Amino acid sequence: MAIESLTKPEALLAAEATRAAPPSRRHEGRLGPGADVRSRSAEVFTVSGRGESIGFAMETVIGTDERKRVPDTDLHPWRKICALRIRGPGGTGAIGTGWFIGPRTVVTAGHCVFSQTFFGGWADAVEVIPGQNRQQNGTLIRPFGSAVGRRMSVLDEWAKSDDREPDFDIGCIHLDEPLGDKTGWFGFASLPPNELAGFMVNISGYPSDRGGGDEQYFASNRILHVGERRVFYDVDTHGGQSGAPVWIQEADDAPPLVVAVHAYGIGATPTSLGIVANSAPRIIPEIYDILEGWLEHDTQPATAVG
Template sequence: MTVGHEGAATTEVSRSLKQLVVKGKSGPIAPPFETVIDRDDRSRILETDLPPWRMICALRMRGPNGAGAIGTGWFIGPKTVATAGHCVFSNYFFGGWASSIEVIPGLLGTGADSDVRPYTSVSSQQFSSVDRWTEAEDADFDIGCIHLSEPKGDEVGWFALAALSPEELIGYLVNVSGYPADRGAGAEQYHSSNRVLRVTERRLFYEVDTYGGQSGAPVWVHEDEGSPPLAVGVHAYGVGGTPSDLGVVANSAPRIIPEVLARLTEWVEQDGGWPGD
């Protein structure tokens, strides 16, 4: 497990954090056929200048051929942003590696040309992923990161990371927040939450509403009422990515397992590490 950081001190506490974010574990899980995942339960976040929302970034990706795409990322260290592997490397979108990505922490869309960027933005041309993703684009390994040249995370904060066991994860209430294309064209942050339904060796499946553009968003839990956000996965897939033999209608994320935690730690250390390391 790593330790998170809320960034620059603020006396204001997000009302959305109190009202929307779920904590702890759920009660008994209803049978899968009673799940209603197609009803949109996402809520827009307007306090994107406050933690934890400011730790979440809108991404503007560009490929070598000029093709553009949108996604979501989140800080895991002062200069390191975690995201889905297909946000940094995709044969479909970019013909390989992205050429540049603009990272915009806490973007607040206004519906006009003057979207609010409370922490400005930073662009990068340095990315990492894992071999199994870049060689085979295996969904279980769809994890990547963006390396920044400046410690923007010192200002906005970063998520703690944990490799929880399947037994610990089952029944947890999870949160997902990111920048979907269908609402605000990737300029508005939306949050949704629900329970974990299934856990496989490398994936986490949950009843949480998402849409394209939210790929790369953090999947996090709060262990109890007073605990900080703890990231346990990287959102990457809609219901089409859920194997039929699981018998659930769910979205999913590659899990943070010990091997993934070690790789994420390695990427943060590559960027200078955490304060006090």
């Protein structure tokens, strides 16, 4: 029997090199009016750059609950984060979290607007409340008011998946009113895995178990794993925080840059990874393009979204 050598073609190597290192892309955010007033809690809470290795624990709130309440939700960056009051067909209610990427465009988890599990399909309407908070005297405050969105979009792969593709669980609410002009909006980025690995991530949203969905809670930690389409981290979250922004800051004075959309507790982390972590679908290049498409759509008069 003659044995011959088979060498991997150069063309394949070149193609792999291109696939392995897609260029990073960044869409700038906007601070919004009055941004010269600095949030003390943002200075204390948020983390930047890359972090040291950490251990693992066991639950969605992983080990000790490290979430901190955000007191000054009327300031940047907290005010760009919105409590969502979702109404489904037949009067079903739910809560989630969203965040502005433009004056009329609020990104959230796909299942906050389209879910077989929770709504049997599309939600009817979502009330978007940026920077909602409860004062010490118990009064609920909405520093920027609220707006109800009835036009929504999700990634088609999510809609087709019967709620079974966490990698594509991203959606958006298109508002008629430019509420984001009052709050500013987040920048977002598509970063290749090798660039994202090891970053500290920040997550803030409106959980049901603390503050009853009326108060914003924040936590941060290091990224544990960057998958092809999802990022995994040991950051405490709970029901109601679906759709929250997962952001990095490349330096202490750098603007927040959202890289993923929080959606899942530890149950959605593949056991093959050998980690206990929560997770979020990443803003990969294809999704970056779709977010820009949703933004572009919202600069036009209100119409159905393609």
